Every structure is written in structure tokens, then in C-alpha cells.
Amino acid sequence: MNELALFLSAFLAATILPFSSEVTFVAALTSEMNPLSAIFFASCGNVLAITLNYWFGYWLYDKTKTKLNSSKTGTKSLEYGHKYGYFILLFSWLPIIGDPLTLVAGVLRLRFVWFVIVAGGLRVLRYYLLTLVV
Template identity: 65%
Template sequence: MAEAALFLSAFLAATILPFSSELAFVTALHNEVSVKNALFFASSGNILAIVFNYYLGYFLYEKTKTSLFHSHFGKKAFLVGHKYGYYALLLSWLPLIGDPITLVAGLVRLKFVWFVIISGSLRIARYMFLAYIFSPN
């Protein structure tokens, strides 16, 4: 049951909802969820949510592309986002700014494989770091 709650909290935290998966992760570790299970469920939930964010941005592009490219600022923002988007993904693990970055990655059509590799591995690394610091074992 704790694993399902951890998965759900990690998923919700990676959307634009104000939620803390880190607190849920550390709480799960202290409630005798194994580090391996906590890493798996938190990472799975978080990665699934950033994929959801990516595709939300991807489909928003279709709805907004006309107005986006008719605006000088919109066109420039899209080109800058596309050019530097992979570097911005290096910040996607951060609270508050990371989740909107994953949505913008879909909006500017970054390659999905690279998006998952960069953002997903950073999300896993964040939980591994937390497990290293806060694991009671």
C-alpha cells in the first residue's frame, strides 16, 4: 500500500500540482519500504508524469502554433527553446521549475528519446541521492 501511495505522490509531484514527492519518498523509507522498492515506485511515477507533461506540451503546440508563430516573441521563444531545450532539461529535476520545463520540452518538440534519457535519469539520480542521505539502513 505504501508503494502505491509513493507512486501516486511521485506522479502528482511531477505535474504542475504543488506536491512533494521527496517528503513522501523519505517517509516511505522510514516506514520500512525497501530502498529498491522506493526507488522503483517513486522513479516510475515521476517519469510517467514527465512523459505526461511532455505529451501535454506536444499537443498544446498543435493548439497554439498559429498564434505562436504569428508573434515575433512567440517565434523567437520557440526557436530559443528548441535550440537550448536540452540544456534546460538539466534543470528539470529541480522543484518548481523542473515540471514546467518538461511541458515546454514537448511544446518545442525536443526529441522524446533524449528527453526521457536526460530528464528521467536526473529524476532517478535525485531519488538515489535522497536514499543515500535519508535511508535508515
């Protein structure tokens, strides 16, 4: 397994595609890839993809803000999102639900720096913990 394949696997897994980077990551580790190199390339791909998700969400808000603000439900959703938005980022590393949460973070216009620190940091931590297990 080479670094580019691991990077692409991690990138695609952090999009809305139903794909798991953990399997590829473990395969890279068992094929004698340097653990630090594996963490680096998987993390870079994953964090780059969630950053892309965030900006897609940010762009979607411009397209939907009138609709969201014109309904009671939309207004309440934004209100709760802004109130609990950073808390939901703690679940952004989870499979299946985590990647859509990174898109929602952009829609809610959470501060990008905090988004990268929390969501990106948890992605890196996940790979590090997998390294310890394998």
C-alpha cells in the first residue's frame, strides 16, 4: 500500500461516499508502512475532505438562508445549531454520521478555526488510536 492510495482512501471516506478508511489504514499498517507516515497521509486526506465538506455547507447556506429564516422550523434549527454546534463536532469522527456533521458545521457557519481544531483533531486522534490497537 502506498501513501497516495492511503491519502485518497481517507479523503473519499470523509465525503458522503459510503466508504471506510479504517480498513485501508489498518491494511497500510499491516503491510509494514511506517505508522507515522500512515497517520500523516490518512489524516491529511481526511482533514482535507472535511474541510471541503465544511465549505460546501457554507456555500449551501447562501443558497438556502432565505428559506431557513422564513419558517419557524428553519429558524429554530439554526438557533439550536448555533447553540450546540460545537458540541456536535465531538461526534464528527464517527462513521456514517460524522461526515454529514462536517457539512452541517459549514451551514451553521461555525468558526472555521475551531472546526478544524475539533473535527480535524479528532480525525487525527482516531488514526493514532488505531495505530496503538494494530
